[in-house]
Amino acid sequence: xxxxxxxxxxxxxxxxxERALAHKMQNEICAGVAVVTVQRxxxxxxxxxxxxxxxxxxxxxxxxxxPRPDRGSSPIRLGDGICVNILxxxxxxxxxxxxxxxxxAGLAGLRWxxxxxxxxxxxxxxxxxxxxxxxxxxxxxxxILVAHMTSVAAYExxxxxxxxxxxxxxxxxxxxxDG
Numbered sequence: 064x065x066x067x068x069x070x071x072x073x074x075x076x077x078x079x080x081e082r083a084l085a086h087k088m089q090n091e092i093c094a095g096v097a098v099v100t101v102q103r104x105x106x107x108x109x110x111x112x113x114x115x116x117x118x119x120x121x122x123x124x125x126x127x128x129x130p131r132p133d134r135g136s137s138p139i140r141l142g143d144g145i146c147v148n149i150l151x152x153x154x155x156x157x158x159x160x161x162x163x164x165x166x167x168a169g170l171a172g173l174r175w176x177x178x179x180x181x182x183x184x185x186x187x188x189x190x191x192x193x194x195x196x197x198x199x200x201x202x203x204x205x206x207i208l209v210a211h212m213t214s215v216a217a218y219e220x221x222x223x224x225x226x227x228x229x230x231x232x233x234x235x236x237x238x239x240x241d242g
Contacts, residue, residue, distance in 0.1 A: 093227040096150045098161050099127060100170065100183040101139050107170045107183040111161035113226055114205075115147055115192075123212040125194060128205050141199055144180030145210060147192040152222040152233035154187065179214050189224075190217040 100109035114128030125147065129139065139145060150158050161168045174186040178193045185191070194210035201207075225232050 090228050093225055096154075096158050096224040096226050096231070098148045098150060098158065098185060099129065099139070100146045100148060100175075100185065101143050102177075102181050102183065107175070109148075109161055109168060109170060109183065109185075111158060112147075115149075118209060124197070125192060125210050125212060127208040127210065129208055131201065131204050131206050139196060139199075139206070139208060141196055143196045144178075144182045144213075145194055145196060145208075146178050146180070146182035146184050147194065147210075148185040148188040149190040149192075150185075150224040151187060151189045152224050154224055155231040157185070158224060158231070187221070188218070189221045190215065 094113040095115070097112045097115050098109045099112050099115075100107060102108075110130060112127060112129060114126075116126050118124040118126040127147065157173065160173075170183055170185075175183045176186065178184040178191070180193045180195065182193060184193070191214075192212055193214040194212045196208050196210045198209035199206055223234050225234055
């Protein structure tokens with residue numbers, strides 16, 4: 064909720080934020096696109112994610128905001144080895160395969176290899192982060208995961224896929240400043 068100040072500046076009262084306005088505001092945040100993968104039994108699975116941030120450099124941890132599964136348990140559990148695959152600008156079709164929030168998608172038909180922690184690593188990504196999930200917290204429609212990074216790879220010649228206002232785009236290295 065936002066806070067509204069009275070004319071005298073003393074009293075404050077919360078202003079509820081409607082769902083549509085919150086969603087619109089969240090679409091104003093430009094973000095990289097990732098597919099988080101894990102080996103679930105004999106089946107490699109993954110889910111689309113736009114909320115991956117650095118949590119700590121020492122020790123190296125990332126924070127992932129994963130969609131909460133509609134039914135059953137999450138594809139990712141505490142202690143799992145995962146891979147965060149940061150998708151390249153030419154991988155929007157691959158990204159679209161994983162955008163369903165209702166269920167995790169399999170990796171059938173995709174080129175991938177097994178990482179050092181056993182998680183699937185999608186080929187031709189901009190970067191990959193292998194990590195072990197150390198903490199999880201259910202918040203509203205999301206499962207917030209903290210994971211300890213165990214291996215990373217980055218390919219500087221590839222441009223990242225980004226999402227902004229619900230549409231895919233690419234990052235430009237040319238900086239533009241207003242004023």
